[in-house]
Amino acid sequence: MNVADGTGPQGEDTSTPGGDAQFARREEPPNTQRLTPGRPRHSPVSPSTAQVFGRPSGVRGSFATTPSSHSAPQPHVADPDPVLAEAFGRPPGSDETLQRDPLASYGQAEDEPRGNDPWRDPESPARLVDPALPTASSAPATDPGPKLGVRDVLLGNRISWSALATLAIIALLIALVGGLMGRWTAEVAAPLTTDSVELSTDDSGDGSAPRSSVAEVARAVEKSVVAIDVRASGAYSTGSGFVIDKAGYILTNNHVISMAANDKSAKLEVIFFDRQRVAARIVGRDPKTDLAVLKVENVKNPTVSVLGSSADLQIGEEVVAFGSPLGLNRTVTSGIVSATNRAVALTPDAESDTDAVIDAIQTDASINPGNSGGPLVNADAKVVGINTAGRLGAGGGSIGLGFAIPIDEAKPIVEALIRDGKVNHAQIGINVSSVRNERVLGAQVRNVVSGGPAERAGVRENDVVTSFNGRPIESADELNVAVRTAKIGEEVPFQYWRDGRTFNGTITPQSD
Known part of the structure; x- marks a missing residue:
């Protein structure tokens, strides 16, 4: 079955009036058997479908060669909805083409404008250009020649005599300038070493006289101060003291000699200013006031300390502390009286049985371990206190807080110890x-x-x-x-x- 194209089997026009195409059946010879396809035949085309999809009248081929006079109704595009037109339409005044998004070129390389190259642009006109220039070829590399030796320079006639003379003159000038500069430097800059220097000493002053008040006090007191050394099995302690009587009585702190008092095998010695070591014995001691009295024998004419009074001490008065801090005997430190009547508690420890509260003199003269028992002396070289304790800093040194027992409180206790060997409170x-x-x-x-x-x-x-x-x-x-x-x-x-x-x-x- 063929779709009617307006003609019959023998060229006979089978189209209907009005140009509507119809399907026509081909006449088959009589008594001829025809195989029927195994699919159903197409239903007839309706006039409206043939009008829309059929060929226009007068058109036989597949493509129209002349404008069609097809008068069939064409599809009509309705006007867009006003809301959609406002949302998706072009803005007023824009051209009819789509505008590219300004950000659409982000990340794209822009081609630089190229000149009018006739080799790349076939449409470019012919023009004259600069003529080609010949390229200069580089000279071939050559090997370095042999170096000139001294014989070649002087005897080989390789260098002119005028050049040699010029070099010789330049060398002489350099030598002359260098010699002049060396001579001038040697005359201006003095040598670092010499054997003509002798150091002078001023012997006009009297070196024997004390040159300060502290030096004067130290000279008056130093011979009466002693160092105390206690040595026991596996332990030792050091302290200070001072002579209070020509019979050999020495005043010190109880905690200095506690080890010797509690250990009968301990060795107790006193070291005088001239380094003489003398054995000592304990006369009496008082743990409640931290005072003790020793006695030495066979010491001729020991220097005795002059005792003063602590009752009239003034805040700010200059004082000097004597002793053997950290075992360094004959040490002198100076300061002032910082306070008086300062109650300071002394508690017992592993090396001492002292359990006392002293009514102390506070001073900023350095008092370190080993100063204990030494005298605190005023500007008149008189003993006003017994160095007893000090507050130590984080590193173990003095921080300007030293305490001494007032000599007025020590006198009756010392007298009782010398008289009775004990004291009552x-x-x-x-x-x-x-x-x-x-x-x-x-x-x-x-x-x-x-x-x-x-x-x-x-x-x-x-x-x-x-x-x-x-x-x-x-x-x-x-x-x-x-x-x-x-x-x-x-x-x-x-x-x-x-x-x-x-x-x-x-x-x-x-x-x-």
């Missing part, structure tokens, strides 16, 4: 601790000894002593010092605080 029969709060400041009573002076004076537990024998009390150490320095058997006034009220009373210390 005043006590009132209480134990105290420091208290500091918004209500009261002083020494709080923790317990009272039954039948003691404090109980007889009406003192109770938790009372706070704020004054004793006219001395303000702000800590337990200050009360201990005030009681110890009081005279045994003599009544003294005191003040205490109880339940928000202050009371006055009297108490009579007794011997311990």
Whole structure:
């Protein structure tokens, strides 16, 4: 079955009036068998379909050669929706072409404009160009010639005589200038070494006279100061002391000789200023005041220290400390009196049984380990204290906080030790601790000894002593010092605080 193209089998026109194409059946010879395809035949084409998809009238071939006069209705494109036209249409005033996004060229290499190259542009016109120039060829490399020797230069006639003469003149000029410069330098710059220099010394002054107040004090006191050396099995200690009597009595600290007192096998020696070593014995010692007295024998005419008074010391007064810090005997340091009546507690340790509270003189003269027991001397070369303790810094050295026992408090104790070998102290029969709060400041009573002076004076537990024998009390150490320095058997006034009220009373210390 063929689609009608407007003609029949023999060229007969089978189209319908109006130019509509129809399907026509070919006439088959009679009695001829025709194989029928195994698929169904096409249904007839409707007139409307033939009108839209059929060939126009008068067209027989596949393509139209003349404008068609097809009068069939054509598809009509409706106007776009106004909202869509505003959203997707071109803006007013733009051309009819699509505008490229300004960022569309990001990352693309732009071609540089090229000149009008006739070899690349076949449409370019013919023009004259510069003629070709011949390329100069480089000269072939040559091997270096042989180097000239001295014989070639002088005897080989390779260099002219005028050139040789010029070189000789230049060499002479260089030698002449160098010689002149060397001569001038030798005359201007002095030599570093010489054998004509002799160092002079000024011998006009009197070298024997002391040239400072400290030197004068040191000269007056140094011969009375001794170093103390204690050696025991596996241990030793050093300290200082000073002679207080021509009989050979020497005053020092108890903690300096505690090892010798507790170990009978220990060796105790005293070293004088002339390095003479003499064995010493302990006369007596007092752990509660950290004082001890030694005695040496067979020492002729020892230099005795001059004792002064510590009662009239002034803050800022110059003092000199003598001793053997860290075993360095005959050491002198100077400073001032920083404070007086400073209560300082000395606690026992592995090497000493000292358990005392001293009413100390504070000084910034350096007092280091080994200074203990040495004299603290005023500007008149008189002993005003016994060097006892010092606050040490992180590295172990003095930080300007040294403490000495006042000589006025040491005298009666030393006399008792020399006389009796022991000493008794005043006590009132209480134990105290420091208290500091918004209500009261002083020494709080923790317990009272039954039948003691404090109980007889009406003192109770938790009372706070704020004054004793006219001395303000702000800590337990200050009360201990005030009681110890009081005279045994003599009544003294005191003040205490109880339940928000202050009371006055009297108490009579007794011997311990």
